[in-house]
Amino acid sequence: MEHYHMNLNLKVWRQKNSNTKGDFKTYQVKNISSEMSFLEMFDVLNEQLISEGEEPVAFDHDCREGICGMCSMYINGKPHGPWQANTTCQLHMRAFKDGDTIVVEPWRANAFPVIKDLTVDRTSFDRIIQAGGYISVNTGNAVDGNALPINKDNADNSFAAAMCIGCGACVAACKNSSAMLFLSAKVSHLALLPQGEPERKTRVLNMVAQMDKEGFGACTNTGACEATCPKEISLTNIARLNAEYLSASLSAEK
Amino acid sequence: MTWKQVFTSSVGKKLVMGLTGISLVLFLIVHAGINACVFADMVDPNENGEMFNKAAHFMGSTVLIRIMEIGLFAGIILHIFQGYLLTLENKQKRSVGYAVTYTDGSKWYSRSMGLLGTLILIFLVLHLYHFWVSARFTHEGLAPVTYNGVEMHNMFALMQATFTEWWVIGVYTAGCISLAYHLAHGFQSAFRTLGVHNKRYTTLLTTVGYAYSIIITLAFIFMPLSFKLGWIG
Ligand code: HEM
Ligand code: SF4
Ligand code: FES
Numbered sequence: 001m002e003h004y005h006m007n008l009n010l011k012v013w014r015q016k017n018s019n020t021k022g023d024f025k026t027y028q029v030k031n032i033s034s035e036m037s038f039l040e041m042f043d044v045l046n047e048q049l050i051s052e053g054e055e056p057v058a059f060d061h062d063c064r065e066g067i068c069g070m071c072s073m074y075i076n077g078k079p080h081g082p083w084q085a086n087t088t089c090q091l092h093m094r095a096f097k098d099g100d101t102i103v104v105e106p107w108r109a110n111a112f113p114v115i116k117d118l119t120v121d122r123t124s125f126d127r128i129i130q131a132g133g134y135i136s137v138n139t140g141n142a143v144d145g146n147a148l149p150i151n152k153d154n155a156d157n158s159f160a161a162a163m164c165i166g167c168g169a170c171v172a173a174c175k176n177s178s179a180m181l182f183l184s185a186k187v188s189h190l191a192l193l194p195q196g197e198p199e200r201k202t203r204v205l206n207m208v209a210q211m212d213k214e215g216f217g218a219c220t221n222t223g224a225c226e227a228t229c230p231k232e233i234s235l236t237n238i239a240r241l242n243a244e245y246l247s248a249s250l251s252a253e254k
Numbered sequence: 255m256t257w258k259q260v261f262t263s264s265v266g267k268k269l270v271m272g273l274t275g276i277s278l279v280l281f282l283i284v285h286a287g288i289n290a291c292v293f294a295d296m297v298d299p300n301e302n303g304e305m306f307n308k309a310a311h312f313m314g315s316t317v318l319i320r321i322m323e324i325g326l327f328a329g330i331i332l333h334i335f336q337g338y339l340l341t342l343e344n345k346q347k348r349s350v351g352y353a354v355t356y357t358d359g360s361k362w363y364s365r366s367m368g369l370l371g372t373l374i375l376i377f378l379v380l381h382l383y384h385f386w387v388s389a390r391f392t393h394e395g396l397a398p399v400t401y402n403g404v405e406m407h408n409m410f411a412l413m414q415a416t417f418t419e420w421w422v423i424g425v426y427t428a429g430c431i432s433l434a435y436h437l438a439h440g441f442q443s444a445f446r447t448l449g450v451h452n453k454r455y456t457t458l459l460t461t462v463g464y465a466y467s468i469i470i471t472l473a474f475i476f477m478p479l480s481f482k483l484g485w486i487g
Contacts (some may be wrong), residue, residue, distance in 0.1 A: 011353075078354065078358065105353060116412060173359075175360075176345075177347035208263055215347060218264035219265075219268060220365075220367060220445050222361070222365055228356065228358065238446065242268075242449040243267070245265045249266075
């Protein structure tokens, strides 16, 4: 692909902290290389702001290789920007052309309050995981991985669900701010494996209860989450979660 | 895990929607089947709704159906109440909205279930006023008719009298089209809510859902229109 440079107009959400009301600020960046990543373009913007004596834009990032789930920008109306199955850090500037205006917003959901600018607090996800996203393992030597026979379809579906990096784009995309795609990925990942069996029922009940407590919405099965997910987590997992929830709640002892 | 917890969690509230929704879907098959008897008059112009009147009379005459009627009303009230509650609660989960909205991956009608439900509700109120209130309580506009010595309501004549004005046909048609879109999403969604996740079923149920939505809707739209255009009656 041809290498080119571009000048861009950026409309970026600026917000001092969670207690203040934010608004959009417009910036111009010049001579941006089409080979840059979206975050590198933001690095350029921040260098520019610092040299002008202004506060740089706060945004989350860590691995910058699409695996940690930290980056979280809502770009031109799409979580993680215009590319399919892609994170913000892996979005490259060749997705844009000279003169484009790019609107950048933080994830919007009451369960993800804005900390500053484009950075949101996603510890609600951590608390959902703490409520049941684990298995019990005996101490001592690690068991031989092949000692336990696992159905191939289950292994594949579990692996596909385990791809979720907990970025929260599904919540950002959902009209209900629902965390069901995330939760269903976590529940499916463990429910499909024999290792997940001991906590199978309590896991789904406790994780759903925590999700509700954190203030995420219910699921309407619209499919927006699946379309935006950088790891292509399937909507089918939500139906599996519903089945897990139904059987766990109907067969609960108390 | 109390029963209250089961049905008031976010997943449980959707279970209520799915279960009541599927009950309504089943009810509409019976409803459309009974009402389709009016088309007998199309085949035989001297029929004058005899088949339909007898079927409607039967539906109103057994205790079992009276009990099911109570269940149906409970179901629809629960569906409407829970539907609006969910729509409202879900909206409140995002106090600050986006400047640019995301629409990928979802159909407009899946995002508009509350609006479509409201259009159905407007139709439903008018519809119940036209037929249910009259047949059960006021008997307004209901002449008796006798077949083989059994006296019953002439519901066929009431339909004929009701479907004379275009605005009525309009509201009925709009209600039916709203229902088609409500179910184009709702049918398969309800089964997902109930936990159906095997791909062979989800694909099949999506197709059956589209077919159901189109067939039921066309059957219902055709009735008022046929009376108005004089194809029956
Ligand atoms: C009378 C007015 C009605 C209202 C206000 C209403 C409202 C709603 C709403 C808001 C939803 C979406 C809930 C959500 O997922 O967020 C819904 C879903 C649904 N509705 Fe209705 N509805 C009405 C009538 C009907 C009728 C007549 C039928 C069937 C014949 C029906 C069948 C369904 C089904 C199958 C679903 C999907 C449930 C699920 O996703 O699990 N609704 N309704
Ligand atoms: S399901 Fe997808 S969009 Fe949601 S948190 Fe996991 S990786 Fe991100
Ligand atoms: S920074 Fe780690 S996924 Fe983007």
